[in-house]
Amino acid sequence: MNNYFRQEIECAPIEKIKEIQNEKLVRQVKRVYENVEYYRNLMDEKGVKPEDIKSTDDLHKLPFLTKADLRDAYPYGLLGTPLSECVRIQSTSGTTGKRVVAFYTQNDIDLWEECCARAIVAAGGTKDDVCQVAYGYGLFTGGPGLNGGSHKVGCLTLPMSSGNTERQIQFMRDLHSTIICCTPSYAVYIGEVLHKMGLTADDIDLKAGIFGAEPWTEEMRQSIEKALGIKAYDIYGLTEISGPGVAFECSAQNGMHINEDHFIAEIIDPDTGEVLPEGEKGELVFTCIDKEAFPLLRYRTRDICVLKHVNCPCGRTHIKMSKPLGRSDDMLIIRGVNVFPSQIETVLLKMGYTANYQIVVDRVSSTDTFDVYVEISEEQFSDTVKELTAMEKNLAGALKTMLGINPAVHLVQPGSIARSEGKAVRVIDKRKLIDNVQLK
Ligand code: ADP
Ligand code: ZN
Numbered sequence: 001m002n003n004y005f006r007q008e009i010e011c012a013p014i015e016k017i018k019e020i021q022n023e024k025l026v027r028q029v030k031r032v033y034e035n036v037e038y039y040r041n042l043m044d045e046k047g048v049k050p051e052d053i054k055s056t057d058d059l060h061k062l063p064f065l066t067k068a069d070l071r072d073a074y075p076y077g078l079l080g081t082p083l084s085e086c087v088r089i090q091s092t093s094g095t096t097g098k099r100v101v102a103f104y105t106q107n108d109i110d111l112w113e114e115c116c117a118r119a120i121v122a123a124g125g126t127k128d129d130v131c132q133v134a135y136g137y138g139l140f141t142g143g144p145g146l147n148g149g150s151h152k153v154g155c156l157t158l159p160m161s162s163g164n165t166e167r168q169i170q171f172m173r174d175l176h177s178t179i180i181c182c183t184p185s186y187a188v189y190i191g192e193v194l195h196k197m198g199l200t201a202d203d204i205d206l207k208a209g210i211f212g213a214e215p216w217t218e219e220m221r222q223s224i225e226k227a228l229g230i231k232a233y234d235i236y237g238l239t240e241i242s243g244p245g246v247a248f249e250c251s252a253q254n255g256m257h258i259n260e261d262h263f264i265a266e267i268i269d270p271d272t273g274e275v276l277p278e279g280e281k282g283e284l285v286f287t288c289i290d291k292e293a294f295p296l297l298r299y300r301t302r303d304i305c306v307l308k309h310v311n312c313p314c315g316r317t318h319i320k321m322s323k324p325l326g327r328s329d330d331m332l333i334i335r336g337v338n339v340f341p342s343q344i345e346t347v348l349l350k351m352g353y354t355a356n357y358q359i360v361v362d363r364v365s366s367t368d369t370f371d372v373y374v375e376i377s378e379e380q381f382s383d384t385v386k387e388l389t390a391m392e393k394n395l396a397g398a399l400k401t402m403l404g405i406n407p408a409v410h411l412v413q414p415g416s417i418a419r420s421e422g423k424a425v426r427v428i429d430k431r432k433l434i435d436n437v438q439l440k
Contacts, residue, residue: 002251002314005114005121005153009261010316014309017260017317022055024289025264029053029062031080032295038069038077039297056264059287060275065299070100070240080295081105091139092239093213093423099139102239103293109148111290115237115245115259116149122250122257122314123208123233125179127154130205132175134168134182134190135213136422137161141243142213146181149245155179162186162421165193169204176205184216184224184232185424188355191227201229210235212244214423215326215342219349221253234323240299241286247321250314257318258307262290265319266298267307281306284321302327332427334361335368337405341426347402348374351395356417359407362430370407372399375417 004010012020030050033040042063043049052061070078079086088104104112125131131150135142143161150157158177160168168190171177180187187209194204206228212235224232236256237244246263247256258265263286267276270283284301288294303324310320326340333339345355356375361368374395376388383391388411396409418425 003121003124003126004316005118010118010257010318012261012317014317018056020261021264021289025056025059025287026050026053028287028289028295029297032297035080036078036295038073039063039065042069059264059266059298062287062298064273064285065296067100067240067300067302075101078294078296079103081292086293089139090141090144090239090243093140100240102242104242105292108242108291108293111262112145112242112245113148113152115242115248115262116145116235117152118149118259119210119233119235119245119248120146120149120153120155120179120181122248122316123179123210123231124251125150125153125155125208129153129155129178130158130176131155131179131181132158132160132168132172132177134160134162134180134186135244140422141237141239142181142183142422145237145243145245146210150179150181165190165421166197169194169197169199172204172206178205179208179210180206180228180230181210181235183213183420183422183424184211184220185214185355185420186422187211187224187228187232188220189419189421191224194227201227204228206230208233210248212236215324215330216355217323217342217345217349219346220355223349223355236321236324238301238303240294240296241288241301242291246286250312250316252313255308255310255320255322257312257314257316257320260318263288265307265321267305268300270300270302270304279306279308281325284324304331330427332359332361332429334370335405337403339370339403339405343402344372344399345426347395347398351398353395356419357426358417358428359426360428360430368431370405371410372407373410373412373417375414376411378414380411381414 033050046063048061085105086103087106091099091101133146137143209230209232221232233249235244235248237246247258249256266285267282276282284303286299287297305324306322358373360371392409400406
């Protein structure tokens, strides 16, 4: 059975959604031009006036905003309302540099929480569910967003935040949590701790998990589903655009519907800025057409993915985005070859390893070194050195086939790679440190 939080919007005909977008876009561009000096200057530089934007077909005329603009304008330069109208600040995790802050009016919070509520309902959530929110709370948007969404659905909400995993599992059992929300890497860790406690998926009542905030693969989905006995759903978002819930997965579990009544999505060529036709892979760009306090237009997310309208069995009509392949700035260029951490994860899980791995890249005498550290299980760890060496060789071969370059594979002791309660640290690129030093 398909459930919706707001069926008339989630399943509206495509033409109706276009109509809503056109109307809101025209109003929003005018509002931003009048209220946000920073963006007005960008539009003036480009010679675009609000009157030039009559529908989404004119979107390409507007200037882009980038993370650099957000840092330039920090903290108040992109505010769309007086500060007295704002009720909340959240901040990015700072995965790729200095944090940026975003502001919210009460309407912005309501809109964001509704997006999260749509995601929870799409994952089968109802007012009879107990929803354990194990994303971090605080400035990070994960906890507060899903917490608010859970309230809107009417679930009994367990605001656990991340960490203290044994206690998470204890509460999960005592209070019969049926839905868990956290990062996928933390879900994997919860599965490991469950196992260590001598428990299995049969000892908990979870039926669904809503996982996002970092890239994860299909293989990781299957392993989480098995470990926790659940259906695992993806959720996507970013602080700049509101937080989690910008897009969410439905029962079809193959791509996320973007909440198009609030956000217009485009895919561009990251090098030229040209808008690409539907179905082509490129950088995702969002225009917020409802937000008041932090109304970003044409914000470049740096996330690489594909957008497509599909006839989804869930009945929703909103365009779907594929799992982000990684960020354009997450892509490693090692010895001239493009490498995404997600490719490595796919190979590892296919070959029966865990998703506990770390990639270390360095530069020695002008040549890139490329090391992949992979944890093995207790049973594998008791194998002979000869067997382990053969496994390393085998894995290096499979990675070479996937990536086109040869990594040095190191199988390491179970539990030796640091676990994350939030976003996992997959890549240590020591070359960047060198570049920074040279800049001085
Ligand atoms: P930061 O950019 O500092 O990590 P955020 O905490 O706002 O800031 O994280 C947003 C970013 O997290 C997105 O731009 C995207 O790269 C990543 N992300 C969020 N959800 C997902 C998801 N479901 N799959 C892959 N990546 C995701
Ligand atoms: Zn769907």
